[in-house]
Amino acid sequence: MSSTLSYFRQENLPHIWCPGCGHGTVTGSLIRAIQRLDLDKNKVCIVSGIGCSSRAVGYLDFDTLHTAHGRALAFATGIKLARPELKVIVMTGDGDCTAIGGNHFIHAARRNIDITTIVMNNNIYGMTSGQYSPMTPKGMYGTTAPYGNLERSFDLCELAKAAGATYVARATSYHVPLLIDLIEAALQNKGFSMVEAIVQCPTYFGRKNKVGGPVEMLNWIKDGVVNVKAAASLPPEKVAGKKLIGELHNAPASEYTADYDELIAKVQRTYEGFQGGLYGCASNSD
Amino acid sequence: MSDQPKKTYILIVRERYCKGCTICVTFCPKHVLSLRGGKVWAEHPELCIGCKMCELRCPDFAIEVHEKGEELGSGVDDMDLDLPPEALHD
Amino acid sequence: MTRNAKLMQGNEACTIGALAAGLEFYAGYPITPSTEIAELCAEELPKVGGKFIQMEDEIGSIAACIGASLAGKKAMTATSGPGFSLMQECLGYASLTEVPLVIIDVQRMGPSTGMPTSPAQADLMQARWGTHGDHPVIVLAPGNVKECFELTFKAFDIAETYRVPVIVLTDEIIGHMREKVILPDPAGLKPLRRAAPASPAGYKPYAADPDGGVPLMAPFGEGYRWHVTGLFHDESGRPSGKSEVADKLMRRLARKVEKAAPLIEEHFEESLEDAEIVVVSFGSSAMSSLSAVRRARREGVKAGMLRLKTMWPFPDELVARAASRARRVIVPEMNLGQLALEVERAGCGGAPVTRLGKVNGELFRPEEVYASIMEAVK
Numbered sequence: 045m046s047s048t049l050s051y052f053r054q055e056n057l058p059h060i061w062c063p064g065c066g067h068g069t070v071t072g073s074l075i076r077a078i079q080r081l082d083l084d085k086n087k088v089c090i091v092s093g094i095g096c097s098s099r100a101v102g103y104l105d106f107d108t109l110h111t112a113h114g115r116a117l118a119f120a121t122g123i124k125l126a127r128p129e130l131k132v133i134v135m136t137g138d139g140d141c142t143a144i145g146g147n148h149f150i151h152a153a154r155r156n157i158d159i160t161t162i163v164m165n166n167n168i169y170g171m172t173s174g175q176y177s178p179m180t181p182k183g184m185y186g187t188t189a190p191y192g193n194l195e196r197s198f199d200l201c202e203l204a205k206a207a208g209a210t211y212v213a214r215a216t217s218y219h220v221p222l223l224i225d226l227i228e229a230a231l232q233n234k235g236f237s238m239v240e241a242i243v244q245c246p247t248y249f250g251r252k253n254k255v256g257g258p259v260e261m262l263n264w265i266k267d268g269v270v271n272v273k274a275a276a277s278l279p280p281e282k283v284a285g286k287k288l289i290g291e292l293h294n295a296p297a298s299e300y301t302a303d304y305d306e307l308i309a310k311v312q313r314t315y316e317g318f319q320g321g322l323y324g325c326a327s328n329s330d
Numbered sequence: 331m332s333d334q335p336k337k338t339y340i341l342i343v344r345e346r347y348c349k350g351c352t353i354c355v356t357f358c359p360k361h362v363l364s365l366r367g368g369k370v371w372a373e374h375p376e377l378c379i380g381c382k383m384c385e386l387r388c389p390d391f392a393i394e395v396h397e398k399g400e401e402l403g404s405g406v407d408d409m410d411l412d413l414p415p416e417a418l419h420d
Numbered sequence: 421m422t423r424n425a426k427l428m429q430g431n432e433a434c435t436i437g438a439l440a441a442g443l444e445f446y447a448g449y450p451i452t453p454s455t456e457i458a459e460l461c462a463e464e465l466p467k468v469g470g471k472f473i474q475m476e477d478e479i480g481s482i483a484a485c486i487g488a489s490l491a492g493k494k495a496m497t498a499t500s501g502p503g504f505s506l507m508q509e510c511l512g513y514a515s516l517t518e519v520p521l522v523i524i525d526v527q528r529m530g531p532s533t534g535m536p537t538s539p540a541q542a543d544l545m546q547a548r549w550g551t552h553g554d555h556p557v558i559v560l561a562p563g564n565v566k567e568c569f570e571l572t573f574k575a576f577d578i579a580e581t582y583r584v585p586v587i588v589l590t591d592e593i594i595g596h597m598r599e600k601v602i603l604p605d606p607a608g609l610k611p612l613r614r615a616a617p618a619s620p621a622g623y624k625p626y627a628a629d630p631d632g633g634v635p636l637m638a639p640f641g642e643g644y645r646w647h648v649t650g651l652f653h654d655e656s657g658r659p660s661g662k663s664e665v666a667d668k669l670m671r672r673l674a675r676k677v678e679k680a681a682p683l684i685e686e687h688f689e690e691s692l693e694d695a696e697i698v699v700v701s702f703g704s705s706a707m708s709s710l711s712a713v714r715r716a717r718r719e720g721v722k723a724g725m726l727r728l729k730t731m732w733p734f735p736d737e738l739v740a741r742a743a744s745r746a747r748r749v750i751v752p753e754m755n756l757g758q759l760a761l762e763v764e765r766a767g768c769g770g771a772p773v774t775r776l777g778k779v780n781g782e783l784f785r786p787e788e789v790y791a792s793i794m795e796a797v798k
Contacts, residue, residue, distance in 0.1 A: 048390060053647075057347060057389060060332070064351030068389025068435050072407075081782060086643040091487070094650075102647055102659060107640035109490060110649035110659075111483065112513050117482035121496070122487025123640060126445050130491070130641045148483075151476040220386040258389075259356045304471060311466040 051075045051085070053105050056261045060099055064258025066217035066243025072165050072239070073220055074135070077227035088131045091120040093140035096171045096245075097164035114144030117152040117269045120159050128301035131231070132158070138165040138179035142198050146178075153207035156235040157300040162227065163200060163238060174248035185252045189215035204238040205293045211237035212293035217244060218266045219289060226291060234299045242269065242287070338398040339378040345369045348392035354384035363393075425602045428570045430595045431456035434498070434524050434588060435464065436603065437572035441611040444493040447484035450479055452536040453592040454526040457498035458677035476501035482510040482523065489519045490648060492639025492745060494576055495614075498524035501534065504550070511585050511697050512551035513650045515673065518583035518626070518635065520614055522575045526589055526595040527703075529754075529781040538781030539592035541703055547587045548732045552672060556677040558778055559587045559732040561702045563688065565599040571729065574684070577612045583634050584682050589731060591754070593783050620644045627655040630668055632675030663753045681733040688727040689742065691717055695724025697796045698746040698771075700739060700763050700769035701727045705752045705784050712789035716797075723793050728759075734765040743768030748796035752776040 052075070061067050078088065088106045092098035094113035099109035107130075111119045124132040143147050150176045152159060161183045168186055169175040176186030176193045179200065183192045204212045211233035215223035223241055230237035244250060246262035254263045272290035275283045341362070350368040359381060364373040370393055372378070382395045435457050448454075462472045466667035471488070475481040478499050485495035514521045527543045528559075529535035543550075543575045547559045558578055560571040569592060575586040581727070608683060617623045617636040625646040628635040638644035651659040652666045660666075688706075690713065692698065697716070701709045706727040716723040726742045728735060739762075742750045749768045751760040757775040764773050776792050778784055 052391070055518065058349070058392075061389065063349035065389055068391070069387055072386070072388070072391055085645060087641055089640050099659075106645055107490075108645075108647045109487070109640075109649070110651065111486075112509055112650055115479060115483040115510065118475065118483035119487040119490075121473070121475070121480070122445070122447060122484030122489075123491045124487075125473055125484070126488035126491040126493045126495075127641055147476050148480055151480070188333075217387070217389075220383070224386070257425075258351045262353065262357070263390050302391060308466045308469055312469070315467055 047079060048072065048075055051078065051105055056103050059103050061096060061139075062247040063216055064244065065096070065170075066166060066241070066245070067097045067100060067164050068174045069102070069217040069220060070097075070162060070223065070241045070243055071135070074162055074221045074227055076116070076224045077248040078227055081231055083131055083231070085147075086106075086117070087129065088133065089120070089123050090133045090135060091123065092135045093117045093137070094147055094171070095137040095140045095169065096166075097135060097137035097142060103153060114140055115148060117145060117148040117159065117161065121152060121155075121157055124157055124159055125301050125304065128158070128305065133171045133231070134159055134161040134229070136161065136163055137170075138163060138167060138200075139169045142200060142250035143176040150203070153204050153209040153236045153238070155209055155300045156210055156297050157232055158228070158236070160230045160233075160237045163240045164243050165200065165240050166243045166249060168245050168249040168252075170245050170248055174252055200240045201238070201288075201292045206237065209238050209293065210235035210295050212285065213238075214240040214242070214289045216242040216265045216269060216289060218262045219269075222289065229291065229294070233294070233296060234302070235297055247323065252328070254284070274309050334374055338376065339380045339381060339395050340398055341372040342379065342394040342396065343370055343372065344392045347390040351389065353387050355391055356386055357387060362370055394410070421759050427598050428565055428601050429456060429598050430562070430590060431526065431567045432460055432567035433565045433601065434572045435460040436447070436588070437569035438496050438522065438576065439464055439468065440569070440606045441576035442574045442610055442613075443576070445485065445495040446470070446497065447473045447475050447476055447481045447488070447495070448497045448499065449481050449505045451478070453482070453498045453528055453595050454498040454500050454524065456595075457524060457526075470795070474613050479510065482507040482514075484520050485521055486510060486514050486517075489521055490640050492641070494520070494580070496522040496524070497675040498526065500526050500528045500536075501530040502532075504543060504546065508551040512553060512555050514585040515551070515555035515557055516650060516652075517648050518526050518637070518673070519585075520579035520583055520637075521585040522572065522579055523585060524572065524589045525589050526679035527589065527591040534783040537592065539783055540754045540760065540778075540779070540781065541591055541705060543589065544659055544731060544755065544758040548703050554674065555597045556673045557587065557679060557732060558582070558584055558680065558684065559727055559730070561589045561731050562594055562728065563703055563706050563727050564594070565597065566603070567729065568594065571600070573609065573611070578680065578684055580612045580614045581634070581681070582676055583614060583637055584676065589703070591703050617622050617644070622653045625657040626653060628672060630672050632672060632679040634676060637638045677733055681735070684730055685735050685738065685774055686729040687738060688725070688729065689737065690714075692724035692726060692742050694722050696722040696744065696747045697750065697793050698726060698743045698748075698768070699750045699752065699789065699793065700726045700728070701752045702731060702757070702759065703753055705778070708784035708786045709752050709789045711786035712767045712793055715777065715786065715790050716751055716793045720796055721793060734766065736763045739763055740768065743771055745769065746771040748772055748774060750774045750789070750796065751778055752778070752784050752792070754778050755784070759765040763780050
């Protein structure tokens, strides 16, 4: 098998995603980034929530955790803080991450805990067949927005940056080489990294919004974005209404679990000759 | 043009994985690929320039590009070839 | 070393018990009347190289604990009613994925915000049935400060042995009151740890004897590369929608707790041998009840006391046996009859059951239980 496939639980393939769904492309991109960095498969934990995108971890040959809807980052925080030496990655969808999981998302970013979060944003709830999500563009359709979505959607990268994430980037399932590069950089950032991957959901979003099948959707996605580097030298009308792709924020800061380990060392020095155990702490706690 | 011999590529297709979504067929810059029986097929492998965009974009990990002469074993081990109805286009 | 007595708070004793059991990770969220547990963990865990984190809510707290437990650490959280309600979904997750976990629920007057600083015992059914779906869970109920230590320690042993979430159900009184306690020397304690596989070769994370077997549990990050999912799953941990897989898993999980029940059952009883009026209670209500039973006994009334320490799985035979000679069973509890439901179901040799429910945010006074006993004597 190709070296890429060696990172998969092949006995579980082919996967459940619809023909032309972008989740497979993003999953492949994550694996290729892991491959480039030659990460030790035994020291990587990949955590996901609930939704089409979150089924990805079941196919990947690592310690994988398919958790409750919206809670992947909270589970991942537990793993990372308990075992900082493990590389912890979260794979989540736009609904899983920004709707029910929004609270955990902004707090994980705020803490700058070393977790790489891949948000596979198909602008819709796919698993439950087509409801609109916090990332569905205003005016577009979902089964629960039959007259057009009234709500404004997040700019997920601005949200992550404002919450405190130290690496933020966006790409799409069309711009795959860029996506792989960005994920690779995110994995190397010692802190909270978020890569938003805009992907196509031909089955629900494509049909419901009459964008078309996988190919038409990829073209639609391509036309809706502009590279942040190119944008600087483009006339405003060329950039207006388009989402920026590329590396959008990269400002390393002290990492949560590293700070906690320092705290432990300092505390244990303070209690010199501390033998721990029951009486050790009981007497100290008075 | 350099006198270097033109590189040729072989394409491994895992028909069991391919769902016929046509992303690779449409976006291949050299129109190497086409659909046959609902699965991707390398109609003109000789036109392939090895850009691997099909491999990178494929949502189902169903296609792979290898430079001819590249020791198959290194990139593709035997596990892959015994997957039922695999098409080896070269 | 003379084991010195200490004046200790219930919440503190829970924490010391957890530390003695080898607690390595605490994730929680402040909520009266449990917050002292979080505060003491924040102070003590770094001293022993453990980790404390205050999450953004109780859902994040229990989720982080499950993550830490999967990473191989003994983990605990503590909360009260409103937080316990938020934790229910992940409690079910831990049940189905068989992740060892200890949750301390310091009950307060509910529902809703209720009376945060007042005691109640109305989370009893929630502790058993709070999350959706049939699921294994074990609930212990300390009746004094020393038992806060003992049952929290025991909760970890049970969680590690049976790979099940264990709830330590106290209340505002038990949690906040202080008592003189003499705690065992930690050196003499042998906390248990989950049975782990020898090597990744052929490891099946959920392979176990269908009759209540407990699978071996590998920690994340040691090369097992196993999959954990909240979906029903087969022995290799792979999601499965097959009916026989679901049936087999569901029954194994239930059987796990059934088989554990007789081994973990604990209670306190006094003068039950010839008791005609049996008082059945738990937690702080049992303190007042015991005082009333002893007073009645001094006055020649054949009253007896049964205090349950393992609430779920419910000790049916114990209750039936204790009340087999009873003319009347009285169940004092700070709710409208949740324990009484179980006592009635367990059957008391036909004796009628008095539901002595107190729901005004105050602890029973002994004379209230005494009056009910004397009422039954007439």
